[in-house]
Amino acid sequence: MPPAKNQKIWNDDLISACEARRAQASAMGSSHEFQWINAKSKIEGTAKKIYITSTDSIKNLPDGLSKTVVHYLERIIRAAQPYCNVAMELNYHAAGGRAAMMKQGWASISTLEKH
Incomplete structure (x- = not known):
């Protein structure tokens, strides 16, 4: 295709x-x-x-x-954020706990757009 x-x-x-x-x-x-x-x-x-x-x-x-x-x-x-920075809001409820959250980057697209 x-x-x-x-x-x-x-x-x-x-x-x-x-x-x-x-x-x-x-x-x-x-x-x-x-x-x-x-x-x-x-x-x-x-x-x-x-x-x-x-x-x-x-x-x-x-x-x-x-x-x-x-x-x-x-x-x-995929325009993913490969790291966390100081201005990022932490999402402690991400699947897989804190380690997975640190890998996932931004909690959501709306959080990314704010920064």
Whole structure:
């Protein structure tokens, strides 16, 4: 199924994100630099457009990416907040307790829009 005409295509944004993470890993002297180089080259090498459907399913993300890379790219596409900051309202009633809440990020879209 091709993306809708008004659908956002994520290829360029994901390539930029991989390059930024590569630069960050390089600055820290981390060996994780190579997983980001690999991810960037796989995304650049794909001819298909990466997009998200109305049912929140990500289409055409290349195979062979590490779990870390896949989770990071999925968070970018879904516009998730991957961390908690001081201004965030805590949601102690999130499924899975405090640990799950810290992973989930913002308690709701309305909380995110307030900040």
